[in-house]
Amino acid sequence: VDVRYTGLLGVLLPTSQGLELEISARLPMASPKIASLSWGQMKVQGSTLTYKDCKVWPGGSRAWDWRETGTEHSPGVQPADVKEVAEKGVQTLVIGRGMSEALKVPPSTVEYLQKQGIDVRVLQTEQAVKEYNALVAQGVRVGGVFHSTC
Structure with missing residues (x-):
């Protein structure tokens, strides 16, 4: 039997005519857990980087650079x-507003996500990380944007 990795879950099997038939299925990528959180520092499972603010989604994470969108504490997120994370096929998106909840989340952002059928949870960052990790443990396709300072 000729077995090759196809980038998906799959194998090549001989058929009665000697041809190969590929059987594959896409397995959904799991959301990575937040491994640690402290003032100004976040670590995400599967990444060697330390983030100040970060975005996470099933299969990945990256730094959240507010300069990309001109974000400030007010009007906020x-x-x-959140568009990038929403486009990763998440069911739930958790927003961490900071340790002291200084980061605002206007109704327009929540409405944007809800219109796409995404459940939104807006919390203080320590609580947001707990909620996010609990959802990961339940197998939910969850994403998040987290602010780790004020």
Whole structure:
């Protein structure tokens, strides 16, 4: 039997005519857990980087650079800040507003996500990380944007 990795879950099997038939299925990527959180520092499972603010989604994470969208504490998290994560096929998106909840989340951002059928949870960052990790443990396709300072 000729077995090759296809980038998906799959194998090549001989058929009665000697031809190969590929059987494959896409397995959903799991959301990575937040491994640690302290003032100004976040670590995500599967990444060697330390983030100040970060975006996470099933299969990945990256730094959340507010300069990309001109985000400030007020008016806060914009639809443009969550668009990338929303487009990763998440069921739930958790927003961490900071340790002292200084980061605002306007109704327009929540409405943007809800219109896409995404459940939104807006919490203080320590609580947001707990909620996010609990959802990961339940197998939910969850994403998040987290602010780790004020």
